[in-house]
Amino acid sequence: MKLQINDYCIRCGICEDVYPDIFKRNYETHNIDVLFDEIPEDKQERAEQAAADCAVAAIKIIR
Ligand code: SF4
Numbered sequence: 001m002k003l004q005i006n007d008y009c010i011r012c013g014i015c016e017d018v019y020p021d022i023f024k025r026n027y028e029t030h031n032i033d034v035l036f037d038e039i040p041e042d043k044q045e046r047a048e049q050a051a052a053d054c055a056v057a058a059i060k061i062i063r
Contacts (some may be wrong), residue, residue: 001044001047003034003039003059003060004034004062005032009056009058009059012055014053014055015053019046019047019049021046022046023050047061
């Protein structure tokens with residue numbers, strides 16, 4: 001499983017606040033970075049929850 005942040009992310013930062021083990025704000029690009037290329041198995045459930053939590057559905061799951 002991979003995660004992709006779409007361009008229409010409003011950079012609210014909630015994903016980083018709630019799931020700091022998966023997301024990190026990049027202060028140079030002002031984007032949200034996903035910390036993993038392949039999401040580790042033990043974080044996949046949280047990654048799915050993060051995608052469901054995003055208010056603008058900007059977190060795309062790629063399987
Ligand atoms: S929760 Fe969604 S809109 Fe907010 S920063 Fe994360 S990906 Fe972007």
